[in-house]
Amino acid sequence: xxxxxxxxxxxxxxFAALLALTATTVGVSYLRLGALHAPAALLxxxxxxxxxxxxxxxxxxxxxxxxxxxxxxxxxxxxxLVLFFSDYASRGWLPETTPAKQLRTTDIR
Amino acid sequence: xxxxxxxALAHHFDTLEQQHNAATLxxxxxLLTEVMLFGAVLTCYAIYGAAYPAExxxxxxxxxxVLGGVNTAVLLGSSxxxxxxxxxxxxxxxxxxxxxxxxxxxxxxxxxxIKMSEYYAEYREHLIPALNFSADHEGRAEKWASAGxxxxxxxxxxxxxxxxxxxxxxxxxIGMGLLAVLAAxxxxxxxxxxxxxxxxxxxxxxxxxxxxxxxxxPLLYLISRHGGGG
Numbered sequence: 109x110x111x112x113x114x115x116x117x118x119x120x121x122x123f124a125a126l127l128a129l130t131a132t133t134v135g136v137s138y139l140r141l142g143a144l145h146a147p148a149a150l151l152x153x154x155x156x157x158x159x160x161x162x163x164x165x166x167x168x169x170x171x172x173x174x175x176x177x178x179x180x181x182x183x184x185x186x187x188x189l190v191l192f193f194s195d196y197a198s199r200g201w202l203p204e205t206t207p208a209k210q211l212r213t214t215d216i217r
Numbered sequence: 218x219x220x221x222x223x224x225a226l227a228h229h230f231d232t233l234e235q236q237h238n239a240a241t242l243x244x245x246x247x248l249l250t251e252v253m254l255f256g257a258v259l260t261c262y263a264i265y266g267a268a269y270p271a272e273x274x275x276x277x278x279x280x281x282x283v284l285g286g287v288n289t290a291v292l293l294g295s296s297x298x299x300x301x302x303x304x305x306x307x308x309x310x311x312x313x314x315x316x317x318x319x320x321x322x323x324x325x326x327x328x329x330x331i332k333m334s335e336y337y338a339e340y341r342e343h344l345i346p347a348l349n350f351s352a353d354h355e356g357r358a359e360k361w362a363s364a365g366x367x368x369x370x371x372x373x374x375x376x377x378x379x380x381x382x383x384x385x386x387x388x389x390x391i392g393m394g395l396l397a398v399l400a401a402x403x404x405x406x407x408x409x410x411x412x413x414x415x416x417x418x419x420x421x422x423x424x425x426x427x428x429x430x431x432x433x434x435p436l437l438y439l440i441s442r443h444g445g446g447g
Contacts, residue, residue, distance in 0.1 A: 123297040137439035149435035
Protein backbone atom coordinates (compact mmCIF):
# COMPACT_ATOMS: atom_id res chain seq x y z
CA UNK A 109 0.00 0.00 0.00
CA UNK A 110 1.36 3.43 -0.96
CA UNK A 111 1.51 5.73 2.00
CA UNK A 112 3.59 8.70 3.00
CA UNK A 113 4.70 8.71 6.63
CA UNK A 114 5.51 12.27 7.72
CA UNK A 115 8.60 12.77 9.89
CA UNK A 116 8.15 13.52 13.61
CA UNK A 117 10.24 16.66 13.10
CA UNK A 118 7.74 18.05 10.57
CA UNK A 119 4.78 17.37 12.87
CA UNK A 120 6.41 19.24 15.75
CA UNK A 121 7.46 22.11 13.44
CA UNK A 122 3.85 22.44 12.25
CA PHE A 123 2.63 22.44 15.87
CA ALA A 124 5.16 25.17 16.79
CA ALA A 125 4.04 27.25 13.79
CA LEU A 126 0.38 26.85 14.84
CA LEU A 127 1.14 28.06 18.37
CA ALA A 128 3.19 31.00 17.00
CA LEU A 129 0.34 32.00 14.67
CA THR A 130 -2.14 31.80 17.58
CA ALA A 131 0.06 34.19 19.58
CA THR A 132 0.31 36.42 16.49
CA THR A 133 -3.45 36.64 16.00
CA VAL A 134 -3.93 37.58 19.69
CA GLY A 135 -1.18 40.21 19.43
CA VAL A 136 -2.52 41.69 16.20
CA SER A 137 -6.00 42.01 17.73
CA TYR A 138 -4.65 44.55 20.27
CA LEU A 139 -3.18 46.80 17.54
CA ARG A 140 -5.19 49.68 16.09
CA LEU A 141 -5.77 48.43 12.55
CA GLY A 142 -9.26 49.80 11.98
CA ALA A 143 -11.02 48.03 9.13
CA LEU A 144 -8.07 45.65 8.63
CA HIS A 145 -8.82 43.64 11.81
CA ALA A 146 -11.16 41.11 10.25
CA PRO A 147 -8.97 40.50 7.14
CA ALA A 148 -5.86 40.07 9.35
CA ALA A 149 -7.65 37.60 11.66
CA LEU A 150 -9.06 35.64 8.69
CA LEU A 151 -5.67 35.57 6.93
CA UNK A 152 -3.91 34.13 10.00
CA UNK A 153 -6.74 31.62 10.62
CA UNK A 154 -6.55 30.52 6.96
CA UNK A 155 -2.78 30.00 7.26
CA UNK A 156 -3.33 27.84 10.36
CA UNK A 157 -6.09 25.86 8.63
CA UNK A 158 -3.82 25.32 5.60
CA UNK A 159 -1.06 23.91 7.83
CA UNK A 160 -3.49 21.52 9.53
CA UNK A 161 -4.98 20.42 6.19
CA UNK A 162 -1.67 19.95 4.35
CA UNK A 163 0.27 18.14 7.09
CA UNK A 164 -2.02 16.75 9.82
CA UNK A 165 -4.70 15.72 7.31
CA UNK A 166 -2.13 14.33 4.82
CA UNK A 167 -3.42 16.36 1.89
CA UNK A 168 0.07 17.45 0.75
CA UNK A 169 0.89 13.87 -0.24
CA UNK A 170 -2.72 12.76 -0.74
CA UNK A 171 -4.97 11.98 -3.68
CA UNK A 172 -5.81 14.73 -6.19
CA UNK A 173 -9.49 13.92 -5.74
CA UNK A 174 -9.22 15.24 -2.17
CA UNK A 175 -7.78 18.50 -3.53
CA UNK A 176 -10.86 18.73 -5.75
CA UNK A 177 -13.19 18.39 -2.73
CA UNK A 178 -11.29 21.12 -0.87
CA UNK A 179 -11.45 23.46 -3.89
CA UNK A 180 -15.21 22.76 -4.08
CA UNK A 181 -15.61 23.64 -0.38
CA UNK A 182 -13.74 26.94 -0.78
CA UNK A 183 -15.62 27.74 -4.00
CA UNK A 184 -19.10 27.19 -2.55
CA UNK A 185 -18.21 29.03 0.65
CA UNK A 186 -17.01 31.90 -1.56
CA UNK A 187 -20.25 31.91 -3.58
CA UNK A 188 -22.30 32.08 -0.36
CA LEU A 189 -20.22 34.93 1.10
CA VAL A 190 -20.08 36.97 -2.12
CA LEU A 191 -23.82 36.74 -2.81
CA PHE A 192 -24.83 37.54 0.79
CA PHE A 193 -22.46 40.47 1.15
CA SER A 194 -23.11 41.95 -2.30
CA ASP A 195 -26.80 41.95 -1.34
CA TYR A 196 -26.45 43.55 2.10
CA ALA A 197 -23.67 45.94 1.09
CA SER A 198 -25.63 47.34 -1.88
CA ARG A 199 -29.00 47.87 -0.13
CA GLY A 200 -30.13 51.45 -0.32
CA TRP A 201 -28.05 52.21 -3.39
CA LEU A 202 -31.21 52.60 -5.42
CA PRO A 203 -33.33 55.67 -4.60
CA GLU A 204 -36.83 54.15 -4.36
CA THR A 205 -38.29 52.91 -1.09
CA THR A 206 -38.47 49.13 -1.07
CA PRO A 207 -38.80 46.56 1.70
CA ALA A 208 -35.07 45.97 1.23
CA LYS A 209 -34.41 49.40 2.75
CA GLN A 210 -35.53 48.10 6.12
CA LEU A 211 -32.26 46.29 6.80
CA ARG A 212 -29.07 48.07 5.82
CA THR A 213 -25.74 47.27 7.36
CA THR A 214 -24.55 50.87 7.38
CA ASP A 215 -27.24 52.90 9.12
CA ILE A 216 -29.50 50.34 10.76
CA ARG A 217 -29.66 52.17 14.06
CA UNK B 218 -2.09 -9.19 2.63
CA UNK B 219 -2.87 -10.72 5.98
CA UNK B 220 -5.50 -8.07 6.66
CA UNK B 221 -7.21 -8.82 3.36
CA UNK B 222 -7.62 -12.41 4.51
CA UNK B 223 -8.71 -11.36 8.02
CA UNK B 224 -11.80 -9.61 6.67
CA ALA B 225 -10.79 -5.93 6.66
CA LEU B 226 -11.33 -5.76 2.88
CA ALA B 227 -14.99 -5.32 1.92
CA HIS B 228 -16.06 -7.53 -0.99
CA HIS B 229 -16.86 -4.59 -3.33
CA PHE B 230 -13.23 -3.36 -3.33
CA ASP B 231 -10.31 -4.93 -5.16
CA THR B 232 -7.55 -3.86 -2.80
CA LEU B 233 -7.14 -2.32 0.63
CA GLU B 234 -5.58 0.74 -1.00
CA GLN B 235 -8.62 1.28 -3.21
CA GLN B 236 -10.85 0.87 -0.16
CA HIS B 237 -8.72 3.34 1.83
CA ASN B 238 -8.86 5.97 -0.94
CA ALA B 239 -12.64 5.59 -1.37
CA ALA B 240 -13.24 5.93 2.39
CA THR B 241 -10.96 8.97 2.65
CA LEU B 242 -12.71 10.70 -0.26
CA UNK B 243 -16.09 9.93 1.30
CA UNK B 244 -15.09 11.48 4.61
CA UNK B 245 -13.79 14.59 2.83
CA UNK B 246 -17.14 14.92 1.03
CA UNK B 247 -18.83 14.76 4.46
CA LEU B 248 -16.44 17.45 5.76
CA LEU B 249 -17.46 19.65 2.78
CA THR B 250 -21.06 19.55 4.05
CA GLU B 251 -19.77 20.45 7.52
CA VAL B 252 -17.94 23.46 6.05
CA MET B 253 -21.24 24.67 4.62
CA LEU B 254 -23.02 24.11 7.98
CA PHE B 255 -20.55 26.17 10.00
CA GLY B 256 -20.06 28.56 7.06
CA ALA B 257 -23.75 29.45 6.95
CA VAL B 258 -23.89 30.31 10.68
CA LEU B 259 -20.65 32.29 10.42
CA THR B 260 -22.05 34.21 7.42
CA CYS B 261 -25.10 35.24 9.47
CA TYR B 262 -22.77 36.21 12.31
CA ALA B 263 -20.67 38.36 9.95
CA ILE B 264 -23.74 40.13 8.52
CA TYR B 265 -25.13 41.01 11.95
CA GLY B 266 -21.62 41.92 13.13
CA ALA B 267 -21.42 44.40 10.25
CA ALA B 268 -24.88 45.76 11.14
CA TYR B 269 -24.21 46.16 14.90
CA PRO B 270 -20.40 46.54 15.25
CA ALA B 271 -20.44 48.50 18.54
CA GLU B 272 -22.76 46.06 20.33
CA UNK B 273 -20.87 42.99 19.07
CA UNK B 274 -17.58 44.56 20.20
CA UNK B 275 -19.00 45.29 23.67
CA UNK B 276 -20.39 41.73 23.95
CA UNK B 277 -17.11 40.16 22.79
CA UNK B 278 -15.23 42.02 25.54
CA UNK B 279 -17.14 39.89 28.09
CA UNK B 280 -15.28 36.79 26.84
CA UNK B 281 -11.92 35.78 28.34
CA UNK B 282 -9.05 35.97 25.82
CA VAL B 283 -6.83 34.04 28.26
CA LEU B 284 -9.22 31.08 28.55
CA GLY B 285 -9.97 31.14 24.82
CA GLY B 286 -6.27 31.32 23.96
CA VAL B 287 -5.32 28.50 26.36
CA ASN B 288 -8.14 26.40 24.92
CA THR B 289 -6.84 27.05 21.39
CA ALA B 290 -3.41 25.77 22.45
CA VAL B 291 -4.99 22.71 24.13
CA LEU B 292 -6.95 21.86 20.98
CA LEU B 293 -3.91 22.36 18.71
CA GLY B 294 -2.01 20.02 21.06
CA SER B 295 -4.78 17.45 20.71
CA SER B 296 -4.45 17.70 16.92
CA UNK B 297 -0.69 17.07 17.17
CA UNK B 298 -1.41 14.06 19.39
CA UNK B 299 -4.00 12.79 16.88
CA UNK B 300 -1.51 13.19 14.00
CA UNK B 301 1.04 11.18 16.02
CA UNK B 302 -1.61 8.49 16.70
CA UNK B 303 -2.27 8.11 12.96
CA UNK B 304 1.48 8.04 12.29
CA UNK B 305 1.97 5.29 14.89
CA UNK B 306 -0.91 3.38 13.26
CA UNK B 307 0.74 3.75 9.82
CA UNK B 308 3.90 2.20 11.28
CA UNK B 309 1.98 -0.59 13.03
CA UNK B 310 2.97 0.60 16.53
CA UNK B 311 -0.09 -0.57 18.43
CA UNK B 312 0.80 0.60 21.95
CA UNK B 313 1.90 4.06 20.78
CA UNK B 314 -1.35 4.37 18.77
CA UNK B 315 -3.47 3.62 21.85
CA UNK B 316 -1.37 5.99 23.96
CA UNK B 317 -1.75 8.93 21.54
CA UNK B 318 -5.47 8.27 20.97
CA UNK B 319 -6.03 8.41 24.75
CA UNK B 320 -3.86 11.54 25.03
CA UNK B 321 -6.02 13.17 22.35
CA UNK B 322 -9.11 12.17 24.33
CA UNK B 323 -7.67 13.69 27.52
CA UNK B 324 -6.83 16.98 25.75
CA UNK B 325 -10.32 17.07 24.20
CA UNK B 326 -11.81 16.60 27.68
CA UNK B 327 -9.61 19.43 29.00
CA UNK B 328 -10.88 21.69 26.20
CA UNK B 329 -14.51 20.97 27.08
CA UNK B 330 -13.78 21.45 30.79
CA ILE B 331 -12.36 24.93 30.16
CA LYS B 332 -15.30 25.68 27.85
CA MET B 333 -17.76 24.65 30.57
CA SER B 334 -16.00 26.95 33.08
CA GLU B 335 -16.47 29.80 30.58
CA TYR B 336 -20.16 28.93 30.17
CA TYR B 337 -20.50 28.95 33.98
CA ALA B 338 -18.90 32.41 34.19
CA GLU B 339 -21.32 33.64 31.52
CA TYR B 340 -24.21 32.11 33.45
CA ARG B 341 -23.13 34.01 36.59
CA GLU B 342 -22.87 37.23 34.58
CA HIS B 343 -26.41 36.74 33.22
CA LEU B 344 -25.25 36.57 29.60
CA ILE B 345 -27.03 33.40 28.38
CA PRO B 346 -29.93 34.25 26.02
CA ALA B 347 -33.25 32.49 26.67
CA LEU B 348 -31.93 31.34 30.06
CA ASN B 349 -30.90 34.34 32.11
CA PHE B 350 -29.70 37.17 29.84
CA SER B 351 -30.21 40.49 31.58
CA ALA B 352 -29.21 43.94 30.41
CA ASP B 353 -29.62 45.23 33.95
CA HIS B 354 -26.79 43.41 35.75
CA GLU B 355 -24.22 45.28 37.86
CA GLY B 356 -25.20 48.61 36.35
CA ARG B 357 -24.38 47.79 32.75
CA ALA B 358 -27.79 48.99 31.51
CA GLU B 359 -26.78 52.60 32.20
CA LYS B 360 -23.32 52.03 30.72
CA TRP B 361 -24.78 50.60 27.51
CA ALA B 362 -27.46 53.30 27.29
CA SER B 363 -24.92 56.10 27.70
CA ALA B 364 -22.79 54.54 24.95
CA GLY B 365 -25.85 54.32 22.69
CA UNK B 366 -25.81 50.50 22.66
CA UNK B 367 -28.96 48.45 22.10
CA UNK B 368 -29.09 45.62 24.68
CA UNK B 369 -31.03 43.37 22.27
CA UNK B 370 -28.15 43.57 19.80
CA UNK B 371 -25.65 42.72 22.56
CA UNK B 372 -27.79 39.69 23.33
CA UNK B 373 -27.76 38.73 19.63
CA UNK B 374 -23.96 38.33 19.82
CA UNK B 375 -24.41 35.81 22.63
CA UNK B 376 -26.99 33.89 20.59
CA UNK B 377 -24.34 33.41 17.89
CA UNK B 378 -21.65 32.70 20.51
CA UNK B 379 -23.63 29.88 22.12
CA UNK B 380 -24.88 28.40 18.83
CA UNK B 381 -21.37 28.36 17.31
CA UNK B 382 -19.45 27.14 20.38
CA UNK B 383 -22.29 24.74 21.27
CA UNK B 384 -22.31 23.22 17.78
CA UNK B 385 -18.52 22.94 18.01
CA UNK B 386 -18.77 21.26 21.45
CA UNK B 387 -21.26 18.70 20.08
CA UNK B 388 -18.74 17.86 17.36
CA UNK B 389 -16.06 17.49 20.06
CA UNK B 390 -18.27 15.02 21.98
CA ILE B 391 -18.84 12.95 18.82
CA GLY B 392 -15.09 13.01 18.11
CA MET B 393 -14.30 11.90 21.67
CA GLY B 394 -16.72 8.98 21.32
CA LEU B 395 -14.93 7.98 18.10
CA LEU B 396 -11.54 8.22 19.85
CA ALA B 397 -12.68 5.90 22.66
CA VAL B 398 -13.95 3.30 20.17
CA LEU B 399 -10.76 3.57 18.06
CA ALA B 400 -8.53 3.18 21.14
CA ALA B 401 -10.44 0.09 22.30
CA UNK B 402 -10.35 -1.50 18.84
CA UNK B 403 -6.65 -0.70 18.36
CA UNK B 404 -5.93 -2.35 21.72
CA UNK B 405 -7.93 -5.39 20.59
CA UNK B 406 -5.67 -5.71 17.55
CA UNK B 407 -8.23 -4.80 14.90
CA UNK B 408 -5.83 -2.55 12.96
CA UNK B 409 -2.39 -2.99 11.43
CA UNK B 410 0.13 -1.12 9.27
CA UNK B 411 -1.80 -2.50 6.26
CA UNK B 412 -5.26 -1.60 7.56
CA UNK B 413 -5.65 1.54 9.70
CA UNK B 414 -8.32 3.37 7.64
CA UNK B 415 -10.73 4.01 10.58
CA UNK B 416 -7.95 5.72 12.56
CA UNK B 417 -7.09 7.87 9.53
CA UNK B 418 -10.76 8.89 9.16
CA UNK B 419 -11.12 9.61 12.89
CA UNK B 420 -8.06 11.82 12.55
CA UNK B 421 -9.55 13.76 9.62
CA UNK B 422 -12.71 14.44 11.61
CA UNK B 423 -10.76 15.52 14.71
CA UNK B 424 -8.54 17.90 12.70
CA UNK B 425 -11.63 19.39 11.03
CA UNK B 426 -13.14 20.19 14.44
CA UNK B 427 -9.81 21.83 15.32
CA UNK B 428 -9.98 23.98 12.15
CA UNK B 429 -13.49 25.16 13.08
CA UNK B 430 -12.12 26.39 16.41
CA UNK B 431 -9.15 28.05 14.63
CA UNK B 432 -11.75 30.33 12.96
CA UNK B 433 -14.13 30.67 15.94
CA UNK B 434 -11.45 31.89 18.35
CA PRO B 435 -10.45 35.12 16.53
CA LEU B 436 -13.97 35.81 15.21
CA LEU B 437 -15.66 35.52 18.63
CA TYR B 438 -12.95 36.49 21.15
CA LEU B 439 -10.68 38.95 19.35
CA ILE B 440 -12.94 41.29 17.33
CA SER B 441 -12.76 44.21 19.74
CA ARG B 442 -9.57 44.05 21.80
CA HIS B 443 -8.16 47.30 20.37
CA GLY B 444 -10.77 49.52 22.03
CA GLY B 445 -13.61 51.00 19.98
CA GLY B 446 -16.14 49.09 17.95
CA GLY B 447 -15.80 47.76 14.45
